Amino acid sequence: MTTTSADVDVVLPCLDEAEALPWVLGRIPAGWRALVVDNGSTDGSPGIARALGATVVHEPRRGFGAACHAGLTAATADIVCFCDCDASLDPALLVPFVREIRQGAADLVLGRRRPEGRGAWPVHARAGNLALARMLRRRTGLRLHDLGPLRAARREPLLALGLTDRRSGYPLQMVVHAADAGWRVTEHDVPYRPRTGASKVTGTWRGTWQAVRDMSRVLAETPAGGELVR
Numbered sequence: 001m002t003t004t005s006a007d008v009d010v011v012l013p014c015l016d017e018a019e020a021l022p023w024v025l026g027r028i029p030a031g032w033r034a035l036v037v038d039n040g041s042t043d044g045s046p047g048i049a050r051a052l053g054a055t056v057v058h059e060p061r062r063g064f065g066a067a068c069h070a071g072l073t074a075a076t077a078d079i080v081c082f083c084d085c086d087a088s089l090d091p092a093l094l095v096p097f098v099r100e101i102r103q104g105a106a107d108l109v110l111g112r113r114r115p116e117g118r119g120a121w122p123v124h125a126r127a128g129n130l131a132l133a134r135m136l137r138r139r140t141g142l143r144l145h146d147l148g149p150l151r152a153a154r155r156e157p158l159l160a161l162g163l164t165d166r167r168s169g170y171p172l173q174m175v176v177h178a179a180d181a182g183w184r185v186t187e188h189d190v191p192y193r194p195r196t197g198a199s200k201v202t203g204t205w206r207g208t209w210q211a212v213r214d215m216s217r218v219l220a221e222t223p224a225g226g227e228l229v230r
Helices: 021-026 045-051 064-074 091-102 123-140 155-160 170-180 205-219
Strands: 008-014 032-038 055-058 079-082 108-115 151-154 185-192
Touching: 008 045, 008 064, 008 091, 021 032, 021 045, 032 045, 032 064, 045 055, 055 064, 064 079, 064 155, 064 170, 079 091, 079 155, 091 108, 091 151, 091 185, 108 170, 123 170, 123 205, 151 155, 151 170, 170 185, 170 205
Parallel strands: 008 032, 008 079, 032 055, 108 185
Antiparallel strands: 079 151, 108 151
């Protein structure tokens, strides 16, 4: 892992993930740069990330989308990946995603989560994700099964999508705008492990409902998109 110029930047939204950071950062592929976007941690996460060689970006405005977009704007590599920072997903799984982007086989590659281990994906969170995936199919025609956070695309086209959601709807808005812009979107199975620590979103019914509400609002938007820059 390097903190200078990199072939790929990996955006890692972070809110109190001190326990998970060593494992996550240790799985970043060689030559890639980890951008840990601290979203107001109080457990020393920024210092741990920095000590482990990551570039730390501070985003004071709370929200998953706010953290993701701060990482995207701070990225400098041609290809940008996104991964949760809670050890539920292995960033090393992004290697074939990046290869697919580089080969021109897809414009946006997503990971379809396959739970491994008890408690990896609570029933209420899985149900909410399934409902949203069905709504997404009706809205865009994309036959996707998951709206998970593991994904890869080129930086400039992502910025051109004009993403505005700064809450839980950010990952969905990215897919919707990409579909509206005519992007080729692919999906591949990835193992989904029990996360380290308590979830800020899907760990409770309330958090899941808020996420579903944010994403439903995105699906109700007027179709919009950005011009794909190849």
